[in-house]
Amino acid sequence: MPGRLARRFLPLALLWWAISGGGSAWAWGVPAILIAALAMPQSGASRLRPLALLAFLPVALWLALRGGLQVAALACRPRPRLESRVIDHPWHCLPEGPGRLLMASLVNLIPGTLTLRLTPDRLRVHVLKPNTDTPAELVRLETRVARLYRHGNAGGENESRGENENRGENEEKELR
């Protein structure tokens, strides 16, 4: 419990620091942060592993940059020649839950893909300009997203640390 509170406190404090413009109002801030940390409902984000998330951030930004460049280049072409296609991406290793939602939103960032529909067994994706490795890229993104999450019981607080370390390998085994 104290660990979880601390994990919530830090991002909230950062948020307050940014919003209050340099943190001159901590007398108001600290109580507000404490109340928010205690009252915040348990969300999917609490199961994210912070360090893995930090490592994933550059990847996501790089994907966003490539996606933006591709669409901009397509739009500026004299005749935008699109070969849009709808493909299905069956789930490989992500369990039901917040991970899938994150994946669905990330698909909107990677070059040329847009999530059309999220169903329990597949992700329907609209592809602007299909190339042969789009399905492979989706699988790679899914394993990356799965690594961000500690899986297990919904609460997530009873897990031991050692268990989390093995997660990545387990997912790769499942994939094969």
Add this chain to the structure above:
Amino acid sequence: MTEWLHPLGYALIAAGTGFFVAGNLGLIRFPDLYARLHALTKADNLGLGLICLGLACQAPSLAAAAKFLLVWALMLVASSIGATLIASTALACGLRPRQQRPGSMEDDEREDTP
């Protein structure tokens, strides 16, 4: 020491404006709703990101710079989820995405005029 950040900020803002123009060009020129959503989510997000980054470079304090980046992060979340919601609603309403077979390019050009 941080004087060089100002010109860098201007360059980033100019690049971001370029992406906004390209994104809106895509919004006008792309043939169907789904392709237009591509233009909106990707190019405009990148444009906004560059503008926010450029403004953050010129911000008077670190906290103000963090605020610009926060704006971008929230916008990323909102537009990504919004795009999926619009697309899945359109699909549920029976709007079929136009799919191109590799051989049928003539079709493409005829349908280009709205």
